[in-house]
Amino acid sequence: MGSRALEITIISGEGLRLSPSKRVKKNAFVIVGAEHTQILSSTRMDIDGGSYPTWNDKMFVDIPIQSRFLIVEVQCKSKHQGDLVVGTAKIPVTDFVGGFTPANYLHFLSYRLRDLKGEKNGIINLSIKVKGREDVNSSKFNYLQPRLAAPYKQVDAKRSDIGINVVTGIPVLQKY
Known part of the structure; x- marks a missing residue:
């Protein structure tokens, strides 16, 4: 099966909480993956941002063509409890692939995070670019123009x- 090459920049998070009364204080990081794959990419830890972390980390991810969702999960490292899931966003691939968007178009996106109970828990800001196939001979493909x-x-x-x-x-x- 084929795959799509994505350039993803995890920009920042907003309003992250471990519980309704407890904000994230430090050590937040993001894991990105797609359904139908075990390959994950991760940002560095933001040790100072608290519940409003900033990463600006760029990663390159290949997702299978059949994947319908990109999974973005924000976690927080705790001394006593290990890695805690703060929230997850399930991003439809159709939000950045298809339609009349040209290859290498930069999408700036923001998504609501949901905690393990399904409750709203902050926002993740990111950009996604689907890498084009400039190096591939276009005569092999039937593009719709x-x-x-x-x-x-x-x-x-x-x-x-x-x-x-x-x-x-x-x-x-x-x-x-």
């Missing part, structure tokens, strides 16, 4: 002050 189909329409000159002929149309996709 937008093309304008413009049907010709005759307009009555007596009712129109813009001229006799008007072209109307909508964009359609055509395979090359």
Whole structure:
């Protein structure tokens, strides 16, 4: 199976809590992975940011084509309890792949984190870029290119002050 190469920058977190009454004080870090894979990437620990950590860590991740979600999990290292899960965001791949977005387009995204009970627990800010295939011979791939189909329409000159002929149309996709 194929994969997609992603460049992910974990920017920052907001309002992180270990419980409703206890804020994260330090040692927050982020783990990124995709469904259908055991390969994970991690940021460094933010030792000073408290419940508003900043990482600005860039990572390169390959996710399988069949993955529908990117999983982002914020954790906090504790002396006595080990690594504690602060919150998780399940990001749909369709938020940054597909549509009319060109390759190498930089998406800035923010997602609500949910704790293990499903309660809201902060926000994660990140950017994602799907790396393009500049080094691959494009003749091997069938890309869909937008093309304008413009049907010709005759307009009555007596009712129109813009001229006799008007072209109307909508964009359609055509395979090359």
